[in-house]
Amino acid sequence: xxxxxxxxxxxxxxxxxxxxxxxxxxxxxxxxxxxxxxxxxxxxxxxxxxxxxxxxxxxxxxxxxxxxxxxxxxxxxxxxxxxxxxxxxxxxxxxxxxxxxxxxxxxxxxxxxxxxxxxxxxxxxxxxxxxxxxxxxxxxxxxxxxxxxxxxxxxxxxxxxxxxxxxxxxxxxxxxxxxxxxxxxxxxxxxxxxxxxxxxxxxxxxxxxxxxxxxxxxxxxxxxxxxxxxxxxxxxxxxxxxxxxxxxxxxxxx
Numbered sequence: 001x002x003x004x005x006x007x008x009x010x011x012x013x014x015x016x017x018x019x020x021x022x023x024x025x026x027x028x029x030x031x032x033x034x035x036x037x038x039x040x041x042x043x044x045x046x047x048x049x050x051x052x053x054x055x056x057x058x059x060x061x062x063x064x065x066x067x068x069x070x071x072x073x074x075x076x077x078x079x080x081x082x083x084x085x086x087x088x089x090x091x092x093x094x095x096x097x098x099x100x101x102x103x104x105x106x107x108x109x110x111x112x113x114x115x116x117x118x119x120x121x122x123x124x125x126x127x128x129x130x131x132x133x134x135x136x137x138x139x140x141x142x143x144x145x146x147x148x149x150x151x152x153x154x155x156x157x158x159x160x161x162x163x164x165x166x167x168x169x170x171x172x173x174x175x176x177x178x179x180x181x182x183x184x185x186x187x188x189x190x191x192x193x194x195x196x197x198x199x200x201x202x203x204x205x206x207x208x209x210x211x212x213x214x215x216x217x218x219x220x221x222x223x224x225x226x227x228x229x230x231x232x233x234x235x236x237x238x239x240x241x242x243x244x245x246x247x248x249x250x251x252x253x254x
Contacts, residue, residue: 055208055240058153058171063244065127065144065155066202070101070248071114073122078248082113082141085160093143093158101248102181102199104191109147110179110202114248116140127155128168148177153206175231176207176224182243200249205241 072081079099087093094103094111103111116133117123123131127144143158153171158164180188184198207222213234221230222239231237 052238055238058174058206058208058240059242061127061155061170062146062204063242065146066110066112066244067247068114068124068144069112069202069246071124072248073117073119074115081115085113085141091158093145097197100196102202102246103196104179104181104194107179107191108177109145110204111143111145113141113143116142126157126165127170128157128165130157130165132157148174151175151209153177171208173209173211173235174206175209175237176205176229178205178225179203199246201243201245203241203243205239207237207239210236 070078070082072078074081077099078101082096082099082101084098084100085093085096087095094105096103096113101113103113114124116139118139123133126132126142127146132142133140140162141160143160145156145158147154147156149167151172151174152169153174154167154169156164156167180190180203181194181196181199182188182201182203183195184200185195188203207224207229209231214236215234217232217234219230219232220237221228222237
């Protein structure tokens with residue numbers, strides 16, 4: 001008989017197969033968990049980046065425009081440069097006293113007055129990006145309004161003797177907006193209690209949300225007014241608060 005006895009070939013046993021499947025499953029779970037964690041970290045990073053970008057933009061726009069409150073390159077006293085203004089019926093603009101350069105009717109809006117430069121080549125930029133003055137409103141008083149509508153910070157420019165511009169959205173995903181005013185009482189007041197002719201500084205605060213979800217739901221609570229606001233929808237948020245000293249103060253506020 002040529003050669004030895006034949007040997008039967010055998011494959012993996014049931015136990016070996018189960019061990020191999022368990023090891024493979026563990027590897028798949030480890031890779032899946034890593035990918036999920038990486039994705040969540042990326043979403044959180046994007047969401048936080050959105051909020052920080054919005055924070056910087058909001059502060060820049062609001063600060064630049066509030067610095068214009070009471071601006072004029074005329075040499076008269078501000079009580080002459082900014083006479084009293086009675087709001088036309090239906091306009092929504094608050095009335096202004098002599099020398100008053102900021103005003104409000106609610107806590108979530110602010111109106112500021114400033115006058116167009118009379119010197120050539122000294123045009124200002126309004127909050128909606130247009131130039132002031134143009135051919136139609138030389139040496140005129142403009143009134144800019146910052147307000148919240150449908151979770152969007154908006155600005156709209158009015159003129160005391162002319163038509164208003166269209167409303168412009170400045171910043172989306174604003175959950176809350178509030179304004180306080182420092183007057184001759186040396187403390188920040190709500191709009192209902194302010195001595196408007198003596199406002200020295202304006203404090204504004206916002207709660208900003210990210211456009212992208214962070215991928216993780218968790219409760220965020222912020223102090224607001226006399227209470228607090230809580231959110232739990234997976235979007236990153238931050239509370240922005242800043243105080244801006246007015247540069248062009250009327251004599252009664254200095």
